[in-house]
Amino acid sequence: QKEVEQNSGPLSVPEGAIASLNCTYSDRGSQSFFWYRQYSGKSPELIMFIYSNGDKEDGRFTAQLNKASQYVSLLIRDSQPSDSATYLCAVNLRQAGTALIFGKGTTLSVSS
Amino acid sequence: SAVISQKPSRDICQRGTSLTIQCQVDSQVTMMFWYRQQPGQSLTLIATANQGSEATYESGFVIDKFPISRPNLTFSTLTVSNMSPEDSSIYLCSVILSYEQYFGPGTRLTVT
Numbered sequence: 001q002k003e004v005e006q007n008s009g010p011l012s013v014p015e016g017a018i019a020s021l022n023c024t025y026s027d028r029g030s031q032s033f034f035w036y037r038q039y040s041g042k043s044p045e046l047i048m049f050i051y052s053n054g055d056k057e058d059g060r061f062t063a064q065l066n067k068a069s070q071y072v073s074l075l076i077r078d079s080q081p082s083d084s085a086t087y088l089c090a091v092n093l094r095q096a097g098t099a100l101i102f103g104k105g106t107t108l109s110v111s112s
Numbered sequence: 113s114a115v116i117s118q119k120p121s122r123d124i125c126q127r128g129t130s131l132t133i134q135c136q137v138d139s140q141v142t143m144m145f146w147y148r149q150q151p152g153q154s155l156t157l158i159a160t161a162n163q164g165s166e167a168t169y170e171s172g173f174v175i176d177k178f179p180i181s182r183p184n185l186t187f188s189t190l191t192v193s194n195m196s197p198e199d200s201s202i203y204l205c206s207v208i209l210s211y212e213q214y215f216g217p218g219t220r221l222t223v224t
Contacts (some may be wrong), residue, residue, distance in 0.1 A: 102155040
């Protein structure tokens with residue numbers, strides 16, 4: 001069974017620190033990898049995606065992908081209380097343009 | 113990005129009844145998806161709805177329970193039939209635009 005695994009947390013970090021969120025996936029054929037943020041009672045919001053091995057940076061967010069280890073991570077620099085949310089890792093198991101499969105999410109709490 | 117609206121935003125329904133959820137997108141999209149998010153859980157894909165063809169259902173979901181329509185490239189409906197309390201969930205419409213997947217605001221369904 002194709003799976004996307006995340007530590008449910010909660011992950012607690014102080015304001016200004018780096019938050020590191022991790023995700024592993026089971027299908028070596030996975031093509032693309034996405035990170036979503038979901039505030040309580042809201043729908044998921046796309047933060048960023050990554051296709052190639054290595055790092056991809058967007059503002060305070062960096063996604064890291066290691067296909068050999070089947071591992072993708074999200075780093076949030078200078079964490080703010082407004083970053084407190086559930087972060088969902090999603091993987092495209094088939095081909096680009098088909099529906100994503102989601103992990104259970106990691107709850108991040110940033111304390112001021 | 114895509115602007116997605118859903119109706120209703122929430123509803124309370126009685127056991128045994130049916131509810132039809134509407135999803136409207138501001139762009140023409142080939143693929144639309146329906147997800148379910150049960151309380152405290154991640155997103156589970158129900159089905160993929162392509163215009164002009166029958167919806168494709170994921171394991172554990174059947175057409176008789178969750179019939180889907182896709183009459184054009186901007187609109188879809190999901191019906192939750194013969195509801196039971198286990199169907200209480202948030203139902204989310206989603207689309208892919210330029211290889212990025214976006215979500216509607218969700219329909220919060222409570223079955224009593």
